[in-house]
Amino acid sequence: MRLVRIVRQVLPLDPARSMLCTRYINCHMRLRSARMTAMSGTPAYVQVAADLRSQIEKGVLPEGAQLPSMTRLREQYGVSNTVVRDALNELRREGLVVGQQGKGVFVRSRDAALAAPATEGLEGRLDELAETVRGLERRLTLLEERGAVQGRREPNG
Known part of the structure; x- marks a missing residue:
């Protein structure tokens, strides 16, 4: 403009x-x-992530700065929402940015990025996995009990 x-x-x-x-x-x-x-043959999300990473490292996007919206990034790079989402997820995994529900994506402070680069959301995921294991244990117990009951019902040949 x-x-x-x-x-x-x-x-x-x-x-x-x-x-x-x-x-x-x-x-x-x-x-x-x-x-x-x-x-290039490099996936678009990798290219977008590399450009954003470069801006973060050069200080164009300083610590605490909000990244442009998904719509703005999509328009800026001429890519789909999926490409932008994958690029942001890549930066999250690296610990460079953090998402805040309903607020946006922000550049993480260097101290926080070094302290916990890829732990965001792991606690919730571990809770989900623990609940899944408990559910599987309950199902296994029920199946074992049914098997024991059916074994008693079958007449011995």
């Missing part, structure tokens, strides 16, 4: 030409960002 304003200032055009110029620039910018993920 800054480029559009500059072009309008430098080239005073009539409204019709100005509109065409704006459309051309917007289209060109979209194509340029889409090409970022289309030019």
Whole structure:
């Protein structure tokens, strides 16, 4: 959008030409960002994650900064929601960002990233797994009891 304003200032055009110029620039910018993920054999989510990682490491996205919304990232990189989600998950696994339900995704402080890089959400997952194991143990006990009852009912040959 800054480029559009500059072009309008430098080239005073009539409204019709100005509109065409704006459309051309917007289209060109979209194509340029889409090409970022289309030019190589590397998966798009890896490329998006690498670019965001680079911005975090260079300080363009400082500690505590909120990342752009999914919609904004999708438009910026010319990719699908799935690609953006996978890229953000990659950064979460690395401990670079943390998601806050209903608020967004934020750059994690370096201390927190070093202390617990991949533990976010593990406690909840462990609770789920423990509950699943308890349920399986109950089912196994019931099956064993049924087997014992059926074994008593069968007449010996």
